[in-house]
Amino acid sequence: MARWDPDARGRLLRAAIELFAEQGYEATTTAQIAERAGLTRTTLFRLFSDKREILFQGQGALIAGATEAIHRAPAGAPADEVLTAAVTGLADVHTSEQRETGQLLVPLMASSPELQERAAFKRDAIARAIEHELFERFDDRRLAGVLADIGVRSYYAGYASWIASPDDLPLTPLVHQELAEHTAALRHVFAG
Amino acid sequence: MARWDPDARGRLLRAAIELFAEQGYEATTTAQIAERAGLTRTTLFRLFSDKREILFQGQGALIAGATEAIHRAPAGAPADEVLTAAVTGLADVHTSEQRETGQLLVPLMASSPELQERAAFKRDAIARAIEHELFERFDDRRLAGVLADIGVRSYYAGYASWIASPDDLPLTPLVHQELAEHTAALRHVFAG
Numbered sequence: 001m002a003r004w005d006p007d008a009r010g011r012l013l014r015a016a017i018e019l020f021a022e023q024g025y026e027a028t029t030t031a032q033i034a035e036r037a038g039l040t041r042t043t044l045f046r047l048f049s050d051k052r053e054i055l056f057q058g059q060g061a062l063i064a065g066a067t068e069a070i071h072r073a074p075a076g077a078p079a080d081e082v083l084t085a086a087v088t089g090l091a092d093v094h095t096s097e098q099r100e101t102g103q104l105l106v107p108l109m110a111s112s113p114e115l116q117e118r119a120a121f122k123r124d125a126i127a128r129a130i131e132h133e134l135f136e137r138f139d140d141r142r143l144a145g146v147l148a149d150i151g152v153r154s155y156y157a158g159y160a161s162w163i164a165s166p167d168d169l170p171l172t173p174l175v176h177q178e179l180a181e182h183t184a185a186l187r188h189v190f191a192g
Numbered sequence: 193m194a195r196w197d198p199d200a201r202g203r204l205l206r207a208a209i210e211l212f213a214e215q216g217y218e219a220t221t222t223a224q225i226a227e228r229a230g231l232t233r234t235t236l237f238r239l240f241s242d243k244r245e246i247l248f249q250g251q252g253a254l255i256a257g258a259t260e261a262i263h264r265a266p267a268g269a270p271a272d273e274v275l276t277a278a279v280t281g282l283a284d285v286h287t288s289e290q291r292e293t294g295q296l297l298v299p300l301m302a303s304s305p306e307l308q309e310r311a312a313f314k315r316d317a318i319a320r321a322i323e324h325e326l327f328e329r330f331d332d333r334r335l336a337g338v339l340a341d342i343g344v345r346s347y348y349a350g351y352a353s354w355i356a357s358p359d360d361l362p363l364t365p366l367v368h369q370e371l372a373e374h375t376a377a378l379r380h381v382f383a384g
Binding site: 187 | 271309317335337338341373382
C-alpha cells in the first residue's frame with residue numbers, strides 16, 4: 001500500500017517538517033522521516049535524492065505554473081501583461097492548505113544555512129525558467145531578465161504576506177498587489 | 193613559511209581550479225589542493241570550511257565593494273545614481289588577472305550542481321546586501337529590492353561579457369553599459 005500511496009510526497013513533507021522542528025534538521029535521518037510517514041526508505045529515495053529535497057518538492061510545479069501561463073498568454077500581449085500572467089501562474093499553484101506549511105517552513109529555513117542555500121537555488125531556478133520563456137517570446141535577453149526578477153520578487157513578497165497574515169486571504173491578489181507596487185517603485189525612478 | 197604566506201588564499205584558488213579541471217570537482221580532495229598549493233590542510237581549513245568555499249572566496253570583497261560604494265554616495269543622491277555607485281563598487285573589486293580565473297571557472301561551474309547551487313547563493317547574498325543598504329538609504333523595501341536585482345543582473349552580465357571577450361577590456365564600463373541597457377529595457381515597458 002505504502003509503495004503506491006498517491007500522497008507519499010505530501011506525507012514525507014509533513015513528516016520531515018515535524019521531525020526537523022522536533023529535533024533539528026541536521027539530526028534528522030531519512031530513515032526517521034520514512035518511518036514517520038509510514039513509508040520505506042526505498043520509497044523516499046525513489047522520490048527524493050536526500051532529506052533536503054523533500055522540502056523543495058514544489059519547485060517543479062512552480063516552474064511549470066509560470067512557464068505554462070506565459071505560453072497561454074495571447075500572441076502580441078505586451079510584456080507587462082505577460083509578466084502578470086507569469087506571477088499569476090506561480091501564485092495559482094498554491095492551495096490554501098500550503099499556507100500552514102509555509103508558516104512552519106519559515107523558522108526551519110532560518111535554522112539551516114544548507115536550507116537557505118537550497119532556497120536561493122530554488123528562487124534562481126524559477127527566475128531562470130521565467131527569463132527563458134520571456135526571452136523566447138520577446139527575443140530580448142535583458143528585458144527577459146529584469147522582468148523575471150521583478151516577477152519572482154513580487155511572488156516571494158506576496159507569498160511572505162500570505163503566510164504572515166492572520167487571515168486566510170487568497171494568495172493571487174497579494175502577488176498582484178506586490179507586482180503593481182514594485183513596478184510603481186521602478187517607474188518612479190526610471191520615468192522619463 | 194606556508195602558515196604566514198600572505199597569498200595562501202590565491203594559491204589555494206589556483207591549485208583548486210587546476211585540480212578540479214584535471215580530475216573533476218568531486219574527485220579532488222582538500223589534501224590534494226593543499227599539497228598542490230604547497231600548504232598544509234590545517235592552513236586550508238583555517239581559511240575555508242571546505243573545498244567549495246575556495247572558489248567563492250571573492251564573495252565578501254564583492255559585498256564590501258558594493259556596500260561601501262553605497263555608503264560613499266552623496267547624501268540626497270537619486271536612486272539611479274546610488275545604484276550606479278553600487279555596481280561600480282562591484283566591478284572595481286576585480287583586477288585584470290581575475291579575468292583569466294573567470295574564464296577557467298565558467299566550465300567548472302557548469303560541471304557541478306553543487307557549484308551552481310553555491311553560485312546562486314553567492315548571487316543572492318550580494319543582492320541581499322545591496323538591497324539592505326538601499327533600504328537603509330531610501331526606506332522603501334520594494335524599491336531597494338528591484339534596484340538590487342537590476343544592479344546584480346547588470347554586474348553579472350557585464351562580467352560575462354568581460355570574461356567572454358577576446359580583448360582585455362576593463363570591466364567597469366561593460367557593467368555600466370549593461371546597467372544602462374537593462375534600465376532602458378525597463379523604461380520601455382513601464383514608461384508612462
